[in-house]
Amino acid sequence: MRYERPTTLKAAAQMLAKEKGKAFILAGGTDLLVRLRTGFIDPDLIIDIKDTSGARAIQKTATGFKIGAAVSGAELGENAALKKAWPGVVEAANLIGSKQVQGRCTMTGNLCNASPAADSVPALVAAAAKAVVVGPKGKRTVPVEEIPVGPGRTSLKKGEIIESLILPKRPPKSGDAYLRFIPRTEMDIAVVGVGVSLTLDGKGVVTKARVALGAVAPTVVLVPAAAKAIIGTKLDKAALDALAAACSAACNPIDDKRGTRDFRIKVAGVLARRAAMIARKRAGGK
Amino acid sequence: MSGITVNTKINGDPVEFICDADETLLDVLRNRLGLTGAKEGCSTGDCGACSVTIDGRLTCSCLVLGAEAEGHNIGTIEGMANGEELHPLQKKFIEHAALQCGICTPGFLIAAKSLLDKNPDPTESEIRFGLAGNLCRCTGYDKIVRAVQDVAKGMRNNKAKRA
Ligand SMILES: Cc1cc2nc3c(=O)[nH]c(=O)nc-3n(C[C@H](O)[C@H](O)[C@H](O)COP(=O)(O)OP(=O)(O)OC[C@H]3O[C@@H](n4cnc5c(N)ncnc54)[C@H](O)[C@@H]3O)c2cc1C
Ligand code: FES
Ligand code: FES
Numbered sequence: 269m270r271y272e273r274p275t276t277l278k279a280a281a282q283m284l285a286k287e288k289g290k291a292f293i294l295a296g297g298t299d300l301l302v303r304l305r306t307g308f309i310d311p312d313l314i315i316d317i318k319d320t321s322g323a324r325a326i327q328k329t330a331t332g333f334k335i336g337a338a339v340s341g342a343e344l345g346e347n348a349a350l351k352k353a354w355p356g357v358v359e360a361a362n363l364i365g366s367k368q369v370q371g372r373c374t375m376t377g378n379l380c381n382a383s384p385a386a387d388s389v390p391a392l393v394a395a396a397a398k399a400v401v402v403g404p405k406g407k408r409t410v411p412v413e414e415i416p417v418g419p420g421r422t423s424l425k426k427g428e429i430i431e432s433l434i435l436p437k438r439p440p441k442s443g444d445a446y447l448r449f450i451p452r453t454e455m456d457i458a459v460v461g462v463g464v465s466l467t468l469d470g471k472g473v474v475t476k477a478r479v480a481l482g483a484v485a486p487t488v489v490l491v492p493a494a495a496k497a498i499i500g501t502k503l504d505k506a507a508l509d510a511l512a513a514a515c516s517a518a519c520n521p522i523d524d525k526r527g528t529r530d531f532r533i534k535v536a537g538v539l540a541r542r543a544a545m546i547a548r549k550r551a552g553g554k
Numbered sequence: 555m556s557g558i559t560v561n562t563k564i565n566g567d568p569v570e571f572i573c574d575a576d577e578t579l580l581d582v583l584r585n586r587l588g589l590t591g592a593k594e595g596c597s598t599g600d601c602g603a604c605s606v607t608i609d610g611r612l613t614c615s616c617l618v619l620g621a622e623a624e625g626h627n628i629g630t631i632e633g634m635a636n637g638e639e640l641h642p643l644q645k646k647f648i649e650h651a652a653l654q655c656g657i658c659t660p661g662f663l664i665a666a667k668s669l670l671d672k673n674p675d676p677t678e679s680e681i682r683f684g685l686a687g688n689l690c691r692c693t694g695y696d697k698i699v700r701a702v703q704d705v706a707k708g709m710r711n712n713k714a715k716r717a
Contacts, residue, residue: 271558271575271621294619301617302598304576314575316622342611366687367665368602371611372618454686455600 273316285427296372299381332437341370356444360391382416385458385483391446393480394463403428442467443550445543459527462539484519491518512537562623565633573620582620591631602688605661612668631660650701654692
């Protein structure tokens with residue numbers, strides 16, 4: 269196995285595209301190293317992107333936030349401006365692993381690892397985040413929900429790397445939230461995860477919303493029907509019931525030792541209600 | 555396989571080592587540099603026995619390649635005491651009997667120091683969450699939490715005295 273640490277993402281993409289053997293991108297390494305050490309992968313080349321320019325930066329731009337692919341969970345949690353604008357995204361990223369894992373793990377790695385239970389991904393999808401992808405054919409920008417295509421599989425083509433994640437600028441009176449259910453209080457994999465992002469008008473009526481679910485299907489899913497259930501409402505009981513029903517209906521979960529299928533379907537609805545109410549509060553609603 | 559030359563600082567001292575691409579920082583510390591304070595409990599990021607800091611940030615050294623250490627400052631348990639003088643956390647761990655077999659202890663000490671550096675006045679639940687990445691098979695955690703609380707109290711009293 270070889271280890272390379274290029275200083276530009278373009279060079280990294282070229283190395284990745286040229287490699288005849290098995291090549292992997294290394295960001296925080298909290299998934300990759302586990303897979304390497306447990307023998308699930310046997311790479312010929314590992315390309316560490318932490319030294320590529322911009323990889324460790326959180327930039328506030330005219331159109332939102334640009335988060336470099338190597339920014340750690342701990343760094344996200346320490347960025348006051350980002351936390352204020354996107355508290356749900358930051359809280360989701362900060363749920364990943366322990367303090368030790370937070371020191372290294374990235375949202376981009378969480379996304380590219382393509383686990384259906386990845387904690388930051390439902391929050392990113394609800395936030396309408398986009399991934400900037402660099403590859404042999406140049407740059408493209410894709411909605412994050414199009415990156416994972418199945419457990420452990422992404423839509424990235426050979427030689428493609430995610431350079432950064434873009435969180436859009438928010439209209440006033442917007443809020444987001446992420447909740448997960450785990451059997452323990454820390455250090456566990458989501459049995460269900462729900463991200464909600466919404467915007468209110470002056471009267472407290474929801475004008476925009478996005479709802480995404482984790483761990484209830486082979487990939488994180490955006491649920492337009494759930495958003496529709498709350499747009500135009502003040503999140504009264506009927507709207508929250510409709511939201512919960514739409515979330516439960518969108519689930520296609522597995523049965524496993526951490527949660528049965530029925531349990532996951534029910535909990536998706538329960539968490540969606542709670543997350544919507546937290547998002548409303550953060551948006552300045554009651 | 556030709557080795558990778560890595561220049562780093564460990565506990566403040568410049569250290570150069572050669573490692574293979576697939577060696578973890580934990581392997582390097584223990585097998586090449588004789589720094590056996592960091593332990594290997596799981597090698598999958600779950601137990602925290604291998605905890606070190608990289609540029610001041612708490613990390614599992616089993617989840618970092620040795621080569622990634624290039625140009626960075628690594629802090630290990632060997633750098634915690636000041637010569638013969640134990641760090642207050644080390645003293646309180648002994649006083650409170652916060653260890654039995656001791657395998658988890660270096661990791662807990664590094665993690666607890668990192669916690670107190672950021673938050674000198676943690677609540678019990680902040681301590682428990684802060685140390686959730688460290689597993690202990692012996693103590694039942696309570697004595698560890700008491701030791702950390704005691705150190706935090708001492709730090710606050712010292713500060714009050716100085717003020
Ligand atoms: C103890 C422990 C607890 C954990 N707990 C949680 C948890 O609670 N919730 C959760 O969601 N996850 C958890 N994880 C999984 C993991 O920490 C996260 O998925 C993390 O976000 C991965 O980020 P990383 O930067 O470390 O990824 P890496 O390991 O560096 O990369 C992950 C994958 O993505 C690819 N990749 C990385 N960056 C890019 C890029 N820029 N472009 C293209 N491909 C890329 C890599 O090649 C690799 O296949 C845990 C892991 C451990 C070890
Ligand atoms: S050995 Fe690194 S976390 Fe267990
Ligand atoms: S003292 Fe034995 S594992 Fe903690």
